[in-house]
Amino acid sequence: MHCQWFFVPLALKLSRPLDNTTSGNEFCTVMKNNANPIIKNYYVFLRLEKGLSENTLFAYKRDLSKLYTFLSKQNIELEAVDVAMLHQFVIWMGETQIKPRSQARILSGLRSFYQYLLHEDIIQSDPTTMIDMPSIGTRLPSVLTVEEIDRMIHVIDLSKPDGQRNRAIIEVLYGCGLRVSELVNLKMSELYLDEQFLMVTGKGNKQRLVPISSVAIKEIEKYKYDRNQCPIKKGEEDILFLNRFGHRLTRVMVFYIIKKHAGLAGVSKQISPHTLRHSFATHLLEGGANLRVIQEMLGHESITTTEIYTHLDTDFLRSEIMSCHPRNNKRS
Secondary structure (H helix, E strand, O other): OOHHHHHHHHHHHOOOOOOOOOHHHHHHHHHHHHHHHHHHHHHHHHHHOOOOOOHHHHHHHHHHHHHHHHHHHOOOHHHOOOHHHHHHHHHHHOOOOOHHHHHHHHHHHHHHHHHHHHOOOOOOOHHHHOOOOOOOOOOOOOOOOHHHHHHHHHHOOOOOHHHHHHHHHHHHHHHHHHOHHHOOOOHHEEEEOOOOEEEEEHHHHEEEEOOOHHHHHHHHHHHHHHHHHOOOOOOOOOOOEOOOOOOOOOOOHHHHHHHHHHHHHOOOOOOOOOHHHHHHHHHHHOOOOHHHHHHHHHHHOOHHHOOOOHHHHHHHHHHHHHHHHHOOOOOO
């Protein structure tokens, strides 16, 4: 209960809100974790040497806290972990209903941590090299059709104060393929609408130029009028998308906006703001765009991340062939 006393004010300082997989107890463990000087130095390394964003850094902290929770019950220090203990940890994750995909992400983060310990001569060998990743298969992202996206846009009530803002948000998310974190931090000074480009700050504070459509530009210009009518809080003057109190939007709020209008439009798929980014990339590939171009547009560091869309495109091509080829058409 003591931890709950400082939970709210500390959480407000985070750039990333706690999601539905992060409990209050996990947050407390993360904060206790920070008191460990080795872990504290590791986070400094991730921020300064690796250039990780605050959102990614918190994900590393949250995942490391799971091992910290497990080891605290065994009264074992992080740097004293061996292969046998890690095997027990993997079994514990399965018993606590942590899904294989989440287990793989946690283990990947632990490998980074123990490689750091090895590099700093805190340990003599890396126990994570002997741990196999769980089999998770290939999960293709959900994709919306152009017609479904149009329906989401058209159900927005423009008579409401936030109507034009929400319309601009969906157009920018889909038309530019932005991550939700990139959208909520998009600045007025990064809009080059005359040149039809946005300057986007992505993961690791890496910037990239992204073309923006004339449709999205028109929606932004309309929204600017509404934006100028609300009181803007100090420090948020350059942020494009604001709530009615003049603060930048949270990731959770954008998620709510997308879910709400998907429901109103009769879209039954499980979607999030990231679904619009997936749809953007898939529609580009279907239209004949080069995979390297899509990689640059999305801000992927590796082409292998972008290659998942080739699987989606293969399904699309197969369905087109099966529906059009004379050998696959049923004869009356």
